[in-house]
């Protein structure tokens with residue numbers, strides 16, 4: 001069996017299903033190019049029939065990327081496949097990923113069908129897709145809860161029909177590592193013709209076992225792993241790319257390699273987190289802020305004597321530049337550009353000048369500028385596209401007084417002002433905002449991200465606002481937390497479907 005594990009990145013499809021973290025096509029191209037530099041083998045670029053945005057993204061990513069295979073998701077439906085074929089027309093290497101639910105609950109409740117009919121539909125979809133492309137991956141949705149004997153029949157039928165890759169998703173994140181590994185082994189041992197296809201893992205993290213399950217699958221014969229950057233994805237997310245890549249790098253004895261250039265892991269993680277406004281938990285393996293930070297005295301002592309006492313990986317291997325230049329008000333454009341580039345953002349010319357001006361303003365307010373700060377600054381001019389902009393905000397607040405806010409907004413260039421009082425500064429500011437924007441909207445979630453490095457740090461606010469039956473996600477960042485909150489609210493409103 002080959003000693004190469006193919007890395008199938010689904011950050012832009014399964015990962016992007018996180019509510020409120022959708023990217024536009026330009027941002028998706030940026031991520032796809034970074035994934036190409038990272039060395040992934042396959043980029044799942046979207047589900048073309050699901051929306052014109054996804055269709056367009058698959059087209060544009062296909063044009064922008066050269067080496068990785070571009071994959072488009074479909075249901076086992078001819079119309080889906082037709083649309084995917086059209087979306088993939090510019091891809092240099094292309095794959096259609098088609099499939100259907102195979103667990104008894106999917107067969108009964110989702111399809112009101114029978115096991116035999118599901119096999120017929122699976123085979124028909126694979127054969128249909130093979131009329132257009134040579135590389136067809138079949139997914140058996142909810143394979144984690146599908147009994148092995150029936151799953152083997154499905155897999156055998158689709159491989160015979162021409163599937164080049166068979167994906168065994170643990171869609172609900174239910175399996176135990178030993179159980180998932182045994183499932184992969186069962187398929188290797190019982191499916192006639194399995195040597196003509198690659199078995200793929202696709203594990204969800206509902207019980208925190210996605211990476212363990214993926215590794216168990218790989219150790220039992222799978223040679224493709226479906227993963228996302230930072231493990232993002234619906235609910236508790238997917239298997240994270242950086243974990244699988246680093247496990248195989250650290251455990252050389254396993255004898256399986258990937259094509260991942262691990263020094264690009266950290267910049268890629270930062271880019272995805274910043275574009276999706278999705279913070280990485282500090283203790284996240286490999287890419288979290290604390291992943292290499294030793295704080296206990298015993299550890300620090302050991303690490304100072306010899307890093308191998310407590311470190312199993314060199315931070316440089318994952319692209320963490322520990323000689324980082326500390327940015328302050330005296331740093332020049334070149335230092336800012338270098339730091340942004342380490343974090344996966346390459347900008348020049350006018351854009352760099354603009355971010356630099358914002359950087360100087362922020363550096364006047366706080367001593368040390370973090371990577372998070374500059375990433376926010378670099379992404380901040382996305383608000384230039386916004387119709388509604390915050391012009392000014394003044395709040396009077398304190399103990400024993402009712403807070404009062406006055407606010408100025410520009411809406412499509414026209415100026416509006418209002419004032420309101422509330423039971424706190426954020427409440428007063430949002431009430432003033434609502435005096436100007438008279439739409440039905442309800443704040444559903446409001447998170448202020450912990451200030452990590454002192455009282456002058458940027459406050460980061462994530463909000464969800466409900467309007468006309470949809471929930472919109474917004475983000476704001478400012479050294480003034482009330483302003484950050486209003487900016488996050490306005491970010492939500494700017495996304496309302498008209």
Ligand code: KIV
Pocket residue numbers: 014139140141142167169170171172202204
């Ligand atoms: O989790 C899952 O089953 C999936 C399939 C659509 C591949 O994402």
Ligand code: ZN
Pocket residue numbers: 014169171202204
């Ligand atoms: Zn999935």
